[in-house]
Amino acid sequence: MSERVMPGRTDGLITLAAADALWGDLTTGSAVPTASGAFTRSPARARAGYVLLGSRAVATVRTGDGQWSVPEGEVRRAAAELNAVGMDRQDLVRVGPFRGTPGQERDGETPLLWRQRVKGELQGSGDPERAARREVGRPSHLAGIDWRQLLVEQTRGGAQRTWWLPRAVVRLLDAAEHAEKQWVRTAPPRRAGPAVTEASSLPRQAPETGGRRTTDPEGPAVPLRPYGKELEGRLYSVLSRKPGTSRKVAGWACAVCRTAPATVLDHCHEHGYVRAPVCQSCNTQERPDHLYSNDIRVANRYERLFLTDADDWLRHWHRCTGCRxxxxxxxxxxxxxxARIACRSxxxxxxxxxxxxxxGVLRVSWTGSQNAPRSCLLTVAVDFCPSGEHRVLARVPYREATERFHAWLAETAPAVAAAAGPDRLDDLPTRFRPVVVDTSGEGLELF
Known part of the structure; x- marks a missing residue:
């Protein structure tokens, strides 16, 4: 039975239209501008059982008459949190455009995906008809924030446009996406029709034997060569331009999982050397989860990279002559x-x-680079911590981090550690090789 709205109460249910008006009134003096339609306009998710307001996920309720409502107290709490956020409009973070920027790890699809939404709206703004259709009666908001009022456009060389948002807003939207992910994960399952077995939608696969894999038991087997050291010491910048390289890569099995066909040449972006051919899944698993160019989120997949499958991944990373x-x-x-191992305690x-x-969620950033180890400093922090968001756990100099890694490597993967060492420095150039430009992420060339 639904609760009726009583005059003077702040914990009763109010309609979505009333919640829109209340949200606007409560956040009038906020440093972060808000938009109308936070509950009733896309990408609001009221009919999915929640609405994002700032960094908070607010539950919605369907009343007996079939209408959706929201607890007034929750709207007030979300507004109070947003009003407490300070913002420096000069402290900007680039939000696009990037060419295939590494996506943040997601346990499941979440509707916010604010970076993709911003990119889509800004790229579509060049079409006048499409922009007009979008703007009529449609306020621009993400988690109730009017991000268009804060967007800064810069031009490089008179041609290339880049878009920037204040860091405080970027962190709010990151927190909103995290809150949504947590909500979707913990929300009770909705009643639906008969369950569909997940495996039934996947192509059938025959058992893997002798490095062969088929997508249909009755189809012909495709032989996959196990990768040895055929490309060791080769430069990606040279090899990737040779005709027929992609066809040659497709003939190998992935050098990490050793089951799926390889599709890409994984390479070290610091030294420029090819590591090995890998499948798309392993290539995505290996890629750092960048928030900014010098800031990554240490997600759950690092459990596999550094603990459960550490030996395979360490061996793979040390296929780069420079890293080894x-x-x-x-x-x-x-x-x-x-962040994950040395600062675990x-x-x-x-x-x-x-x-x-x-x-919370582990996050690590750094100043400087590996080419100037004396000035490079790693900062490990925890985001979304109830006792204080962005809580700093440790600041570790680069050289100290490498020394800790040496000791851990010798204990965790002795065979990999035995193959490494300074005795191989003679094979390296006397100067650092030029960094290979990462064509899939503009502005992330070092990574």
Whole structure:
């Protein structure tokens, strides 16, 4: 039975239209501008059981008459949180355009995906008819924030446009996406029609034997060559331009999982050397989860990279001649390792139904680069921590991080550590090779 709205109460249910008006009134003086239609206009998700307001996911309720409502108290709490956010309009973060920027890890599809939405709207703004259709009666908002009022457009060389948002807003939208992900994960399942077996929608696969794999038991087997060291020491910038390289890569099995066909040449972006041919899945798994060019989120998949399948991944990373000779990892991977492994004991925990679990989401950023190790500093922090968001756990100098990694590598993967070391420095150039430009992410060339 639904609760009626009583005059003077702030914990009763109000209609979505009333919630829109209340949200606007409460956030009039906020440093972060808000938009009307936060509950009733796309990408609001009221009919999915929640609405994002700032960094908070607010539950919605369907009343007995079939209309959707929202607790007034929750709207007020979300507005109070947003009003407490300070913002420096000069502290900007680039939000596009990027060519295939590495996507943040997601446990499942979430509707916000604010970076993709911003990119889509800005790229579509060049079409006058499409822009007119979108703007009529449609306020621009994400999680109730009018991001268009804060967007800064810059032009490079009189031609290339780039778009920027204040860092405080970027963090709010990151937090909103995280809150939505948590909501979707913990929300009770909705009643639906008969369940469809997940495996029934996948292509049938025959058992894998002798490096062969088929997509249909009755189809012909496709032989896949196991990768040896055929491309060791080769430069990606040279090899990728040779005709027939992609066809040659497709003939190998993935050098990491050793089951799927290879599709890409994975290479070290710091030294420029080819590591090995890998499948698309392993290539995505290996890629750092960048938020900004010098800032990554240490997501759950690092459990596999550094713990459960550490030996395979360490062996793969050390296929790069430069990383193997210096017994280290590329800077983003070393930063993730430092946060996940070296600073594991510093991460706060909180109570959970089955004991305690790590709090928040690990994040690590750095200043400088591996080419100037004396000035390079790694900062490990926890986002979305109940005891203080963006809580700093440790600041680790680059050289200290590499020394810790040396000791851990010798204990975790002794065979990989034995193949590394300074005795191989003679094979390297006396100067650092030019960094290979990452054509899939403009502005992320080092990574």
């Amino acid at each position: 000779a210096r017994t280290t990892l590329p800077l983003p991977h070393l930063a993730a390792w430092t 510093l991460r706060p925990t909180h109570r959970a139904p089955r004991g305690r679990k790590p709090c």
